[in-house]
Amino acid sequence: MKKHNRSRPRKPNRITAEDVAREIGVSVMTVSRVLNKKANVAEGTREKVLHTAMRLGYVPNRIAQSLVTRKSFTIGVIVPEISHSFFPDVIRGIEEVVYTTRYNLLFIHSAEDQKREEAAIQTLEENQVDGILISMAQTVKKYTIYRRVVESGKHIVFYDRCARRLGMSCVSIDDIETARQLTGHLIQHGYKEIAHLSGSLKVSIGRDRLKGYQKALIEHNIAMNDELIVESGFHEMGGYNAMKVLLESSKKKIPRAVLAVNDPAAFGAMQAILDMGYRIPEDIAIVGFSNDVRSAFAPTPLTTVNQQPYDIGRKAAQKLLRHIDNPDEPVEHIIVNTEHIIRRSCGCP
Amino acid sequence: MKKHNRSRPRKPNRITAEDVAREIGVSVMTVSRVLNKKANVAEGTREKVLHTAMRLGYVPNRIAQSLVTRKSFTIGVIVPEISHSFFPDVIRGIEEVVYTTRYNLLFIHSAEDQKREEAAIQTLEENQVDGILISMAQTVKKYTIYRRVVESGKHIVFYDRCARRLGMSCVSIDDIETARQLTGHLIQHGYKEIAHLSGSLKVSIGRDRLKGYQKALIEHNIAMNDELIVESGFHEMGGYNAMKVLLESSKKKIPRAVLAVNDPAAFGAMQAILDMGYRIPEDIAIVGFSNDVRSAFAPTPLTTVNQQPYDIGRKAAQKLLRHIDNPDEPVEHIIVNTEHIIRRSCGCP
DNA sequence: TTGTACGCGTTATCAA
DNA sequence: TTGATAACGCGTACAA
Numbered sequence: 001m002k003k004h005n006r007s008r009p010r011k012p013n014r015i016t017a018e019d020v021a022r023e024i025g026v027s028v029m030t031v032s033r034v035l036n037k038k039a040n041v042a043e044g045t046r047e048k049v050l051h052t053a054m055r056l057g058y059v060p061n062r063i064a065q066s067l068v069t070r071k072s073f074t075i076g077v078i079v080p081e082i083s084h085s086f087f088p089d090v091i092r093g094i095e096e097v098v099y100t101t102r103y104n105l106l107f108i109h110s111a112e113d114q115k116r117e118e119a120a121i122q123t124l125e126e127n128q129v130d131g132i133l134i135s136m137a138q139t140v141k142k143y144t145i146y147r148r149v150v151e152s153g154k155h156i157v158f159y160d161r162c163a164r165r166l167g168m169s170c171v172s173i174d175d176i177e178t179a180r181q182l183t184g185h186l187i188q189h190g191y192k193e194i195a196h197l198s199g200s201l202k203v204s205i206g207r208d209r210l211k212g213y214q215k216a217l218i219e220h221n222i223a224m225n226d227e228l229i230v231e232s233g234f235h236e237m238g239g240y241n242a243m244k245v246l247l248e249s250s251k252k253k254i255p256r257a258v259l260a261v262n263d264p265a266a267f268g269a270m271q272a273i274l275d276m277g278y279r280i281p282e283d284i285a286i287v288g289f290s291n292d293v294r295s296a297f298a299p300t301p302l303t304t305v306n307q308q309p310y311d312i313g314r315k316a317a318q319k320l321l322r323h324i325d326n327p328d329e330p331v332e333h334i335i336v337n338t339e340h341i342i343r344r345s346c347g348c349p
Numbered sequence: 350m351k352k353h354n355r356s357r358p359r360k361p362n363r364i365t366a367e368d369v370a371r372e373i374g375v376s377v378m379t380v381s382r383v384l385n386k387k388a389n390v391a392e393g394t395r396e397k398v399l400h401t402a403m404r405l406g407y408v409p410n411r412i413a414q415s416l417v418t419r420k421s422f423t424i425g426v427i428v429p430e431i432s433h434s435f436f437p438d439v440i441r442g443i444e445e446v447v448y449t450t451r452y453n454l455l456f457i458h459s460a461e462d463q464k465r466e467e468a469a470i471q472t473l474e475e476n477q478v479d480g481i482l483i484s485m486a487q488t489v490k491k492y493t494i495y496r497r498v499v500e501s502g503k504h505i506v507f508y509d510r511c512a513r514r515l516g517m518s519c520v521s522i523d524d525i526e527t528a529r530q531l532t533g534h535l536i537q538h539g540y541k542e543i544a545h546l547s548g549s550l551k552v553s554i555g556r557d558r559l560k561g562y563q564k565a566l567i568e569h570n571i572a573m574n575d576e577l578i579v580e581s582g583f584h585e586m587g588g589y590n591a592m593k594v595l596l597e598s599s600k601k602k603i604p605r606a607v608l609a610v611n612d613p614a615a616f617g618a619m620q621a622i623l624d625m626g627y628r629i630p631e632d633i634a635i636v637g638f639s640n641d642v643r644s645a646f647a648p649t650p651l652t653t654v655n656q657q658p659y660d661i662g663r664k665a666a667q668k669l670l671r672h673i674d675n676p677d678e679p680v681e682h683i684i685v686n687t688e689h690i691i692r693r694s695c696g697c698p
Numbered sequence: 699t700t701g702t703a704c705g706c707g708t709t710a711t712c713a714a
Numbered sequence: 715t716t717g718a719t720a721a722c723g724c725g726t727a728c729a730a
Contacts, residue, residue: 026700026701028701030699033699066706
């Protein structure tokens with residue numbers, strides 16, 4: 001029997017299962033069986049294989065393995081943003097779950113860009129990932145691409161930013177409910193003129209937090225005043241400008257409290273409040289949303305809400321793995337509880 | 350001609366190059382050639398292939414591709430920590446470079462654990478990554494595993510935490526030089542009794558920053574006083590305790606300024622200084638290291654240094670890609686410039 | 699318990 | 715310009 005001819009040189013001289021097999025005069029299959037912990041293999045050969053695999057420094061080639069098993073043991077993660085602490089914490093949660101399994105993480109940053117997100121999804125498909133964890137870029141309008149992926153038999157779990165009415169699992173907080181609770185907290189302080197600095201209403205977060213705000217007012221029979229709702233967007237500058245508008249336009253009556261759509265907007269608003277000579281929370285109370293690292297260090301520490309990014313990551317990863325392992329795993333919208341972080345800016349001592 | 354028999358059902362019915370080829374009565378090779386933009390293919394067939402590939406929703410299988418080309422177009426990234434802002438920013442830098450190429454990122458978190466780091470490296474090898482970007486876990490002592498990887502023909506570039514004298518490329522700041530400059534800044538304020546809260550001297554960062562501190566003192570002919578060097582470790586609590594030791598032990602003479610090994614240690618120390626009734630910077634000036642997000646919001650804003658994590662990530666990725674593309678790319682220790690962030694804690698106005 | 703043949707989806711090689 | 719064939723390294727199915 002003529003030995004396999006190794007005429008063509010290989011780039012790095014990687015050890016294959018065949019090398020191990022040849023070394024001890026056994027077939028590749030036996031090596032494969034040992035390394036995959038199949039039962040039907042003699043104890044003696046098992047040890048011999050294990051030993052020489054170790055000695056030769058054999059590293060199984062997952063790529064070849066994936067090709068034949070049609071399973072990559074890889075899950076793709078698409079993240080729209082990495083700068084702030086939220087998504088890194090989500091990633092940490094995902095990692096801690098995935099770490100305990102055989103799966104690996106293919107990581108792509110969409111940078112809040114629909115085009116990049118689409119390219120990312122395509123890349124993940126090309127790499128035959130077993131599932132995808134995705135938080136939508138804010139500019140995304142069309143859901144067709146997600147459908148296409150699912151129809152091709154790939155699992156998707158959304159985290160934080162969900163595409164609704166799409167029949168896919170999703171893990172997020174309940175923005176409406178959380179905004180309702182925060183507003184309720186302000187109302188319990190006795191405040192009645194409560195303003196809302198809303199995010200863009202083109203984004204579900206913006207819409208939902210506004211809804212929660214309105215819901216709380218209605219529940220407490222407080223008359224809605226459209227002048228008290230100003231679109232600030234999600235950043236400091238917008239918060240600053242929106243707050244100025246509030247303080248200047250309604251000269252007769254400034255709001256007694258403010259629900260900002262998130263902490264950055266709240267920071268901007270706080271600056272505007274101070275610049276206009278008002279005190280926080282004595283003249284105007286304010287609460288934020290998202291537990292920005294800076295919120296504890298603001299001149300008046302900001303009351304806000306922790307969105308539990310770590311938990312979101314963990315639960316999303318767990319759900320995806322369950323979808324992969326079990327075709328009958330039900331589609332679910334998992335709500336992660338938020339944690340209110342009460343500081344001085346709302347008027348609490 | 351009998352159609353290929355698809356008797357065995359395939360999991361998700363993925364479209365392959367063969368499907369595209371059969372559709373227009375051409376060979377798989379032609380399809381392959383078109384999709385790889387090879388020159389020698391008739392314009393007519395090229396268009397037909399491209400068109401039906403699109404129509405059928407063909408997605409090339411990178412795994413099969415990798416198997417035959419022995420190139421995965423994947424680079425592995427090992428990160429020791431994700432909680433603080435430094436590493437996420439590094440990742441962002443890596444991503445922005447890699448995004449412009451065909452490469453993908455396989456991401457693993459070592460959680461500062463040597464065992465996990467070793468497992469991570471093994472996983473990356475199994476997945477046939479073309480190169481590895483790694484920041485060593487702090488507990489790592491043995492470099493043998495890195496050598497093993499390189500000998501197997503895989504490229505490694507270290508970032509931030511480098512294994513020296515190992516003949517591998519590395520991208521980091523110059524800790525000695527930066528600590529020297531920071532200490533020099535304190536000296537220029539006229540301070541003479543300058544203490545150093547050092548990190549663990551088992552870690553190169555700890556050793557180097559101490560060296561830079563000593564270098565600056567020597568350059569300015571300031572006598573070294575071992576009592577002024579206290580090991581605080583890298584966290585708030587250690588900084589607090591170390592500072593207390595400094596303020597209590599040397600009762601006769603408290604230090605006029607402090608170089609903390611990093612910002613968290615500085616925060617702890619600042620608390621201790623305030624608790625003991627001293628003022629910052631009037632009684633004791635202090636500088637940190639690493640530009641923690643909180644540093645701008647401390648009661649006395651902290652003078653510190655930005656380690657340019659984004660730049661580190663970018664340059665590390667660029668260097669690795671060059672190593673991969675060019676076997677003759679020289680091994681290099683690339684120094685990223687730091688940026689001094691002057692605030693009030695050092696005594697500057 | 700072990701081995702043989704074959705295929706996973708693609709590219710390299712050589713021939714047509 | 716195109717196609718047939720043989721890998722790439724491994725697992726599945728079946729035979730020995």
